[in-house]
Amino acid sequence: MLLHLSTWMEIEDYLKRSKTVVIPIGSNEQHGPTGLLGTDWLCPEIIAHEAQKQHPDLMVAPTFNIGMAQHHLGFPGTIALRPSTFMAAIGDWCRSLGLAGFERLYFLNGHGGNVATVEAAFSEIYAEATFLEKRRGFAMKLKNWWELKGVLPLANRQFPTGHGSHATPSEIAVTQWAYPDAIKTANYAPQIAPTGPIREAIDFRARYPDGRMGSDPGQATPEKGGELVAAAVAGLMDDVAAFSSETAPI
Amino acid sequence: MLLHLSTWMEIEDYLKRSKTVVIPIGSNEQHGPTGLLGTDWLCPEIIAHEAQKQHPDLMVAPTFNIGMAQHHLGFPGTIALRPSTFMAAIGDWCRSLGLAGFERLYFLNGHGGNVATVEAAFSEIYAEATFLEKRRGFAMKLKNWWELKGVLPLANRQFPTGHGSHATPSEIAVTQWAYPDAIKTANYAPQIAPTGPIREAIDFRARYPDGRMGSDPGQATPEKGGELVAAAVAGLMDDVAAFSSETAPI
Amino acid sequence: MLLHLSTWMEIEDYLKRSKTVVIPIGSNEQHGPTGLLGTDWLCPEIIAHEAQKQHPDLMVAPTFNIGMAQHHLGFPGTIALRPSTFMAAIGDWCRSLGLAGFERLYFLNGHGGNVATVEAAFSEIYAEATFLEKRRGFAMKLKNWWELKGVLPLANRQFPTGHGSHATPSEIAVTQWAYPDAIKTANYAPQIAPTGPIREAIDFRARYPDGRMGSDPGQATPEKGGELVAAAVAGLMDDVAAFSSETAPI
Amino acid sequence: MLLHLSTWMEIEDYLKRSKTVVIPIGSNEQHGPTGLLGTDWLCPEIIAHEAQKQHPDLMVAPTFNIGMAQHHLGFPGTIALRPSTFMAAIGDWCRSLGLAGFERLYFLNGHGGNVATVEAAFSEIYAEATFLEKRRGFAMKLKNWWELKGVLPLANRQFPTGHGSHATPSEIAVTQWAYPDAIKTANYAPQIAPTGPIREAIDFRARYPDGRMGSDPGQATPEKGGELVAAAVAGLMDDVAAFSSETAPI
Amino acid sequence: MLLHLSTWMEIEDYLKRSKTVVIPIGSNEQHGPTGLLGTDWLCPEIIAHEAQKQHPDLMVAPTFNIGMAQHHLGFPGTIALRPSTFMAAIGDWCRSLGLAGFERLYFLNGHGGNVATVEAAFSEIYAEATFLEKRRGFAMKLKNWWELKGVLPLANRQFPTGHGSHATPSEIAVTQWAYPDAIKTANYAPQIAPTGPIREAIDFRARYPDGRMGSDPGQATPEKGGELVAAAVAGLMDDVAAFSSETAPI
Amino acid sequence: MLLHLSTWMEIEDYLKRSKTVVIPIGSNEQHGPTGLLGTDWLCPEIIAHEAQKQHPDLMVAPTFNIGMAQHHLGFPGTIALRPSTFMAAIGDWCRSLGLAGFERLYFLNGHGGNVATVEAAFSEIYAEATFLEKRRGFAMKLKNWWELKGVLPLANRQFPTGHGSHATPSEIAVTQWAYPDAIKTANYAPQIAPTGPIREAIDFRARYPDGRMGSDPGQATPEKGGELVAAAVAGLMDDVAAFSSETAPI
Ligand code: NI
């Protein structure tokens, strides 16, 4: 079920048989000369929606589409939440879902830059219960889609060089598979982008002039994207099942 | 252009010819026995994307899909930001778009409950500039889609009684037009829901047991939804043009 | 009763017979060449205190005298809270009055620019209860004094043209009636001020050089002010009675 | 000049000859069986307005009437800001007055419980400039009215025993002088209230059942209040003059 | 016991016989040409650790080593928390210790600039309970080490002139006693530093070019420091005992 | 140099030859039946101070001794900052050091639970500059001491089984080496503690009854601790040198 295409009564029924919800989360940020600005939220949405299509009873929430991308703000089209804002928003999403009765909140993430802040947000949400000497009532998990079982090995076979860490051929391939009308091309110079640290936006743009980090996105194809989605869907179903069956200590 | 299906270089080019961006904004909240939880963010997204399809150079940002819906949290599936969180998030969206060079940020809204908080957010954003004795550099506008020229008169003709204020037949018709596979039916009792004030969630659910306020959503049809979208698209293009051509005082 | 001229024991007694309190709220901001800086908090205070004089058992709290006036900060004498500060303060006022046992908090407002932020504050206060799955224990209402029954029709008769939206002849007339020693005069150029949007302070002062918006305050007289106060007092008593008698759902 | 009974143009003129403004600040909180809830904000307002009457060119801002009174919230009629809210509000008042061109912000305080939080607020406001490596542009000072030159010695002569620290005969005398129609009487038991520490509200009410701390307010008379006001006015004018003539280092 | 050199099981045992903990708190800030940057947190740590050495069952927490020192930030090596940050941190320390079962939190302070903010923090922490209509469960106290019984009279005998208020010979003597290898010397010009108000950092450095306020630190010796520590330890034990034996009202 | 045992003039001199400062950071939290509550801040302090002893010109700041340990709050003696507080404090430390002229802020970390929040804090600090379209002026780096070159391989040789992730024999060995008088013993049951996820405090204590996670701390000896410190010091000097010599893009 897509939560946003359901009624509240359908959710009420669903909660009688499952307490788990999958929330695609990402970022809207520059992805080099050919990557879509939406890449990082589109990828987990594509994977989660494809999983739901194959497994209709998987509950998928609306996509959390803006994340921690302050370093990309030197490139137009990027939209970013500062970490404190991001944490407040994650908190309210989770508390809302917890009020409804969801007990397993599974965030399928598409942006490495989100990880620290989302984990900090989880700690903030747990801490609220801790300081009240209460149980939280729900558990949260964040998983990067490329870390789902089987995905990274496949990507490494597909792209033995030039995978890099931002505007990677694998994430661009996934969006090409889902949005074939939005495939872009460019000459990359250099073919494989430089690597280095991540700091404030001015520093970032000076280090990475076209926005890529360590990647050669020219290797992406819709077919490879389809393979990645297939692997990710399988990995997601396994991981969600494991999380759903976890038991809390008494 | 859909911003999220564009590259940063395409946005850079766009900004040479226009400084305006349309941001669909809404809420994910219960909409009675048959309304989709996503109704309030789907409606402005449907209208803005349809407008973009007809007018390809309209710039449409990703959808801001969670809003001020605390009063609906007694119904599962609702996700809400508290106003302070909402304002922080609106602030970071606007500052991000402003950094990119956008000067006219037009929020097309699908949820009446958002209005006060979004207007307060705008004031907070302007105040930041005011206290620094600077110009803000961009202007913001919020418009409810049903207040676009021609829409409400049409809705009143379509639904002379039982339009109400929440889970209205007009908004449900719009989603029926766009998502015909997700049309739901129910017996409404009473046919037209009660009206009254909006307070905390427990109070709300006690007053409005099935979630509707003053409405009879059973009158919605996909055809009426299509008419509403057509009217809204025309009204949107006019209103965006007026906003874009507004000049700032020297 | 004026709350601040009462003892806590008198309040304790009052709460045995009524749960309602009226809080005048406004702003301290420029009001054109002749309007008092305090106009927006003086008007509701004048009306509420006059009502209390006529109806001694009406409970009137101290005046909340600074509001959302960031756009006026280009003119000296303006004092403004940014919306986030304003919301925090409204929250603490309301929680304090709620702790005391007040169940109906009626804000009589004198500044249009306060409305969005105060409504957002109310939502924040309700949301606190909602996220704790509790009842709030009190209800809040905001009413602009010019929207009390009978006031705006009277103002329209008194000032068929040049009423405008800021530094209006009606609000200035009210202060003239109450503070006849502080009546100011000026030549207005133009006689009726321009209108337009409200943004940051620099933009505001450029659009509205003497501070007025759409108004000709030269039409104000103390007599008209007295008539307005009389109408407002009657409207206030009706509205407060209706709010006080409202019942909460079980 | 009373700022709120002036126009922005009058303030603009005033700023050509002086950069100083006096802001009465206090609290609205229980003051024992006979003390007015408004005592702590009425006293500095009474003194500042009397000073302004005698010295018309003294600039007096609207009264900041709600302060740090969390410990009194066990008694109805108390309204309190938590320190974080209070600091945010003080910050916005000061920044607003600073934008206008005021360079000496003199807070005349009526509530001992405000001191720590207001001083912390001043540090927060200075810190904002410090972290930006800028000058603040204005200086702030807080003065308790009973610490103005000559006041405490007079109070000690008037009330050699039973002055205490809350609901003191001196503050009650000042309000009796200004509001003779609101004088209350009661039998005090014990005649002099107990003393001790200040903690949360439940603890406070258990320690101080009628709200007084160490005081016998029965000794207050309007005449003594008048003497105290006269002394305070003289002290205030001296202290404000010294603050106004202070020079900043280059 | 030093809390940080204990195990949680040892703390659990300790709480069966005492509910009191001493927390050294200070600041890391410039202390003139010869004072250590750590002076203000080293002094209370030195005193509390010495007291614990003499009285092994005194519970001493880790040192809170950064405080409210914004005015010193014009001198390198200073590290400061803005008051709002400081208050949040104090709050979390206190809530943590309260969760553990400590009921008397005694802060031994080494920096006058901390007082207002720490007291405001205490009020914020009490207010949290007050607004929930609960008891707080623990009491907090702040004591400057130089105000412990016997200390200031001794310092005045040791340093009849040139004690001053910042970079005082007494605090420097204490650090000389504890860290004899880190004694520094300099020529002071003037021998006794100027005095005046405390504002933002630029203003501070202009008024106090070498960082001292009113002091002649050249009089400090390790021997005098040892005397001061001895006096402070005795005063501390008395004061902690009194605080520990205080009873709460029922 | 230990910053807190230096004067501001010594720091001013140091900044002429280096822009780097090492800040030990950790947490004060339960470490099982035998681990010191201070383990996680003592370890990086021990290593950094030992490095400074060997390399006197290494600049070491005071230790940031309280971190993100909400999950340990079910065990007395733990003191924790919620992530939002932690981030605010890290921010003020970094801004303070940046004002002084430090350009490389190197945090040597002793607590895995700090990583996400500190990284989020860094992003918040960079974002502040990004939204102002400025360079930040300094770079920040966080390094866990056990990830310094050579440390983990050594620990794995020392403790081939039962190293675990909390209350590890390696961290306890380091504190045994530095604080031989505070070595504790206990019977561990089971010898190797269980592993699993980290949630709120109640959940944590139910999963890990004596506080350990996956570890057998009984294998720790002071000698192994000394070896680990030696390796860490070497690794630290290398890593700090690399960070210090990093150049920013123009
Ligand atoms: Ni990406």
Ligand code: NI
């Ligand atoms: Ni709706």
Ligand code: NI
């Ligand atoms: Ni007005």
Ligand code: NI
């Ligand atoms: Ni008082």
Ligand code: NI
């Ligand atoms: Ni000091």
Ligand code: NI
């Ligand atoms: Ni550890």
